[in-house]
Amino acid sequence: MMHKDLKAEKSERRRLQASRSASNRLSRYVPLQAEVIDIDVESSNTYLISLRPLDEEDETVRLEYCPGQFLMVSVFGLGECPISIASTPTRDPLQICVREAGKITQGIMASRVGDVMGIRGPFGNGFPVEKMKGRNVVITGGGSGFATLRSLINYIADNREKFQDVTVAYGARTPHDLYFTSEYGSWQAAGIEVGITVDMMDASWKGNVGLVTSLLKDINPAPGTAALCGPPMMINAVAKDLVNRGFLEPDIYISLERHMKCGIGKCEHCTMGPYHVCTEGPIFSYDVVGDLL
Amino acid sequence: MEKIHTTCVYCGCGCGLYLHVEDGQVVGASPSPAHPVARGRLCLKGWLAHDFVYHPDRLKAPLIRRGERMVRASWEETLSLTAKRLKEIKEESGADALAILTSAKGTNEENYLLMKLARAALGTNNVDHVARLCHAPSVAGLGISLGSGAMTNPIRSLLRADAILVTGSNTTEQHPLVAATILEGQSRGAILIVADPRKTQIADLADIHLEPRLGSDVAWTNGILNLIIERDLADEDFIKERTEGFSALQESLSKYTPEVVERISGISPEDLERAAIAFGEAPRAAVVYAMGTTQHSNGTDNVLALANLILATGNVGREGTGINPLRGHQNVQGACDMGALPSVYSGYQKVEDPLAREKMERAWGTDLPSGPGLTAVEMMEAAEEGLIKGIYISGENPMMSYPDREQVKRALESLEFLAVADIFPTETTALADVVFPVASFAEKDGTFTSTERRVQRVRRAASPPGEARSEWRVAKDLMKRLGMDAGYSSPEEVMAEIAMVTPSYGGISYQRLGISGLHWPCPDTSHPGTEILHREFFPIGRARFFPVEHQDLEEDPEYPFLLTTGRSLFHFHTGTMTRRVHLLDRELPRPKVDINPEDAEALGVRRGQKVVVESREHRLEIEIEVTEQVPKGTIFIPFHFQEAPANLLTVHNLDPKSKIPDFKRTHVRIRRSDS
């Protein structure tokens, strides 16, 4: 009896220590190191990078996070930038999906297996999965923002019974720009309806052509909750479309992007009206940010 | 934490500021409330004046060329090699096969020593600096009309003006503190007239914006003066008592009727009249001008036209008046004052004047060459021809700032010896045989002279990085190695010598400078300095009117666009410092060409797309910015970016009177880029 209590106490203490040092770590700007353990090429300018966070003794650190959160990723000598977490907390390893945009992302893309980069986080509020449980979920997006939605999709796939009807509606510019093509089958197998569309097809494409909104028209999802991520114009169009279908504005969750430097709401680069996208977001409900988009 | 009061390194406003020093490192900057011009304010570059100092690219060790590579060497090696090569070239080809280009960013003391090195140690008058590219017409023009090429009034004098004519100056972006003063003057009731083909911020805030065609300045300036005379607004007493040559001027002006001016410049008779009346009726009127006036193939004439205007209206020698050329670099005025020019010693004493030469020979203890030397662009031409074989370049980047970049490259590559002193590697250090790493403004003592003739202290706040040294030490060392007596133990001692041989600096000494410095002329140590020039008399006795005529400009139908170059608020000159300052470079990270919306539409290009801009000899590819700021048919490229160096396209086309190149008007054609 006592032995069990002591063990519980010890693990509780260690958990508290870990969370204290976690948030302690988050307040300091010194990153954790993370080794690159795998690189998957998603498209010509996008890689899915698997990371193993390390502590001072080179032991693996397991990061606790939720879908929708992000990391501040460092390439020492170039700098640090925000990258969404693309993996689900229910599976190892930790993954980020990086598209080449500036000198830091170029630096990340130039890394090889075995190289080390810095990570800080997880930051941000993540998708409100507790509120989405027991309800329908429509996950829709386009562009490089889809990486953050993948985290949510795989999380749902691993907890499928907790959600009602789940639909994915994903659009990219061309077939070559589609990410995670090898996973669509596993999502369908998990009982998630998957719709894919492209703006411009090529000879090999046999799927839908058109905007995500027309994809939604075909799918005709029943109202529930929604998770959106993509270019501002697309988000606006899709959000309005969902509202027309009977979705309530507070149930539509949008992942936003901003220039960020600290990740903890201090540097003020990511402010949007009264909100810091890094702490009060990046997930906001449509009723809150509709006007600001 | 220590706070050291010094003078900003960027522009000719000469703002005082405090550098913050922590643990021997410069970590910040803040404004100086007591400084008479800055008065507790700075522009963004000034706020960030500390930021480039520890950039990792700072040159920290002397370098010597070995084949294609530059290798680290010791100061002893590099100095002795330099002295040896300069001596050899002098012995083989004569002193005039050598030249020195000094730095308008260097201190007065450094400029003086380098000029002395050229003349006394090397025996040549081939010494020049970038004033050649900016205000040589001011020196040439105002020198003969007023007797002095400098700004006649202090900056604060603009607060008392009743009318201010700003021409060829994008003041809010190039001289923010002067702009702030002008706008304050406007808020106190001065009428602000801005002449600029572009709609700059100061043009937008002006009461009257004149939009002349590029190259038509003589015409509209003459037109304004003609109207003023016709309306009896000229100052007849002043003309009679203090000037010469008015009747010849009046006659030459009569043909510049409003209709003729409109035909040449595009300025409507109504606007011309409004400007003329505003200027003519003002009890105190001032003219402010900069590169838009000088950087033309008739730059000196443009300046003379403006001089005629202020002389005829009696607007000189009083508070709130004057002709005010705005000097670009923080010490280009000082470099000129120190005689880093081919035809004068310090204080503008002419090398050809036997009395002046004798005086300097006595002071320096050596014979001196008597014929004027070559000017900067002429040096490039002579180098290409093999007449100049060795050059020492101080803190300058001719590869980016001189016209016709390819010619500069050929010129520098054909030299037998090139030594360059700088704080960062540049396109010019890349061609050098020897590179000297020198101290930045934060790391040395000395003085700068601002555009308003204010001689101010530069105070050392920290040590230079690595093995970098103050350039005055380099100059002194070379002088010694070339056989000269150079026992200076500090920049202060150099200033003592400057004061001895330069009448206008006679009363300048470090103890007297404090925060406000002193305006030259300051002939002796009890003199308080001279804020306003020409109060009682001109150095030449009476001022002179010089009639100048508009010269018809060549058109080139195959190259129908006019390229004009200039600057941005956020970058300075060739970007050596500012492109290494994160916040500044972030404001303007890429080169862009400003193009009028109608022209963009006709070319079928949209914002963000690229065009190819071609001159007769060269071409460059650059992203466009569509803006109403430029008129149809004109494009604007700032010259800060080595990725799209605007001076690849500019040509020499020198003004015969001052040898300044025509940066402001190059014929080009434009087409969409394929990429």
Next chain:
Amino acid sequence: MTTTSALFLDHENLVPLLEELAKTLEVVAPVYAEGEPVFATWKGEALALDADNPLNSPVEFFLPQKEVLFKYVQYSGRYTFQEEPPKSRLILGMRPCDLQAIKVLDEIFGTELPDHPYASKRMSTIIVVLNCTSPGEGCFCASMGSGPVVEEGFDLLLTDVGPGYLVESGSPAGMFILRAQSHHFEEALPEHLKEKERLLDLAEEEITKRRPALTPEQIREAIDETDWEEVERRCLRCGGCSLICPVCHCFSVMDRGVPDGERLRCRDSCVLSGFSRMTSGANPRASLGERLRHWYLDKFVYIPEKTGMLGCVGCGRCSRVCLSEIDRWSILREAIE
């Protein structure tokens, strides 16, 4: 409410006191640099406590213009990081407005995920506030509720009552100094306390006379009424307002050095166009007018919503450093009138 342990420090004893303190702490005080008051490390020179509040606020000792967050050293594919420990300092002569700025920054930087570099400096710095008895020309602290009277938040509070300073402690650290250095202090007499009251009443009267209070609602209204495009036309883009403001704290982070080097942070400004611009080129606040409006909203609407305190302490520095002479106060007043 000030503590009851008020003591008196004769003017003559100030320097000996500082000399003692300087043995264990870096003493930062207003001194003269080329004749003007600045906050700098005191090395025994003349103090500028009688002069105006230096233009550059002492908040820079908590949020420096440039600081090294950590150094990184690479070895065999792994990095080690070094952080510098903060310096133990005492800041003498901070004015109530700047102390108020610190309080606002404590809320922003000290809560939620606290900013470690700020927190560590904050906790190793002793603040000795000097009450303002003759307000500066551009000051409007009373209207912003940040002065001239200050009740708490300092370690020690000095008020110049003539022959010396009335000294009050506001924290254990302050108490410790009074006890450890008790030989420099005397008992405070009733007339010292009375003189403090009199001087501060006068100061408050003078300040409120010049700049009568504006309520937050009035300020919010003024922000809506202001023609931000017109302000944009006149703004000369120097960034001075946001760089000199003691509450402003925006920063940027950058690395310097490969493979070994430093990660630095430096002060930034939200009125600059590149501040919110994303790598894609999209800019949520693309026009200068929008950015200036955001700067005001942040101070008078967002910071109050978050912290319960105004983001402006009425120090007037923004107007002093403005190249366009855009007087903050007038913008707000004119907009309402």
